[in-house]
Every structure is written in structure tokens, then in C-alpha cells.
Amino acid sequence: MNNNIHFVDIGFSNYVDAGKILTVNRPDSSPIKRSLQHAKEAGRFLDLTQGKKTRSIITQSSNTGLIFTASAVQTSTIMNRIRETEVKQSKRMAGKLIEKSVEVGNQ
Structure with a gap:
């Protein structure tokens, strides 16, 4: 799997690529x-x-234009899930950088 793709649960075990989300809006x-x-x-x-x-x-970008996705989950919940995904990714990247610096230091 591509390391740049991070999926976010938008309800009922449906996931979207967090990197392609442009907006999360109320439908009213x-x-x-x-x-x-x-x-x-x-x-x-x-x-x-x-x-x-x-x-x-949820408004997402695609190669052919915008895609609009309806979700039964509140906008704030989706935004929290996106933030959690970003934090996990940051920690993962920091861990990889530490591993590489340790490898370089041991050489």
C-alpha cells in the first residue's frame, strides 16, 4: 500500500482517503x-x-473533478478522525526518522 494514503472511517465501515478531502460540511x-x-x-x-x-x-478531489460523499457521521467526528490519522502518521514518520538516525550513528 502507498504510504501517502491514509483512510478515515466515515461511518458504516466506509473509508475515504484523508489526503483527498477538501472540505467536510453540514448538508443544510x-x-x-x-x-x-x-x-x-x-x-x-x-x-x-x-x-x-x-x-x-465530504468533498474530495479526484483526477476527473470533485466527488461529493454523504455520511451519517457528524462533521466534528469526521474532523476528529482526520486529526487522529494525521497524529498517527506524524508519530510513525518520527519513529522512522529516529530509526534511521540510530542506524547512521551505529555505522
Whole structure:
């Protein structure tokens, strides 16, 4: 697996690449509703709520444009999960740097 891909759980065992997330919004604003309508018409909308109430809309970048994903998880929860993923990645990278510096020091 590519080391640059870090997945975030957005509910019901659905994951998205944290590195491609542009925004996490509440679904009740008019601009988001308009964007969702356009995304649905263009086939760029994923409903991952499993029939539950949509509590957040995740906007992601892709090679072909924006993708809008509906989630039943609150925006604050998703943001916390993204932060946790970033912290884990930082610790992992720091550990690798320490290992390399120890290897260099032992030579």
C-alpha cells in the first residue's frame, strides 16, 4: 500500500482517503444543496449513509473533478478522525526518522 494514503472511517465501515478531502460540511446550507444537486446530475455523488440521516458532506478531489460523499457521521467526528490519522502518521514518520538516525550513528 502507498504510504501517502491514509483512510478515515466515515461511518458504516466506509473509508475515504484523508489526503483527498477538501472540505467536510453540514448538508443544510443552500450552496451545499446546490452543489449536491449538480453532483447527483453529473454522477459524482456517493450516498454512504445506509438510509440514515445525512449529517455531513465530504468533498474530495479526484483526477476527473470533485466527488461529493454523504455520511451519517457528524462533521466534528469526521474532523476528529482526520486529526487522529494525521497524529498517527506524524508519530510513525518520527519513529522512522529516529530509526534511521540510530542506524547512521551505529555505522
